Amino acid sequence: SYSNNTETNSKIISIDEDLVDATEESTRGFLRLLAKALLPQLSLAKYATTMATEVERRTSTDKLTGLWNRNYFNERFREECIRLSNTKEQGAVVIISLDELAAMEKVLSKDEHEKLIVQASNLVRKVVRKTDWIVYWDKHEILVYLTNTQPESSIDVMNRCASQLLNAHPLLTPLVGLCSTN
Secondary structure: OHHHHHHHHHHHHHHHHHHHHOOHHHHHHHHHHHHHHHHHHHHHHHHHHHHHHHHHHHHHEOOOOOOEEHHHHHHHHHHHHHHHHOOOOOOEEEEEEOHHHHHOOOOOOHHHHHHHHHHHHHHHHHHOOOOOEEEEEEOOEEEEEEOOOOHHHHHHHHHHHHHHHHHHOHHHOOEEEEEEOO
16 A cells, blocks of 8 residues: 555656656647546536536426426425515415316317417516516416515405406416415
């Protein structure tokens, strides 16, 4: 064990001495070789980081609407409940069910159905604040978590949201369920 360690140390000293004694050209050659050896690993590390970010984004958002998905909400809401138990803040959880759209699903084409879901999600996004969470809950349901909102205010927000949806398309008639985190 000692001899291997001494051998390794002598190799390091030898390399260090070579670098100190090396000419500028040999140093450039060594650095080129070092760069060629490290470049694939650095490229792979960058690619892995990019892919990890993309996987995280894709697993927390719905591909069609761009809204958060149910898994993301469940995870984040657990954390929010702990936070709310330590503060006096209130929030409201709202489920918007598009039952008319669900009833007509077999008659509509897939493209028309998706177009209406995207339209509904965009309308809801415009009505609520940027700090609120909008979740594509199911094929015909959008969940909204209104942060730091009193129950009375959340009713006003949902009335505006329902009006927007009704004005946009008859199949976007919402049924709304609301509960406070109080």
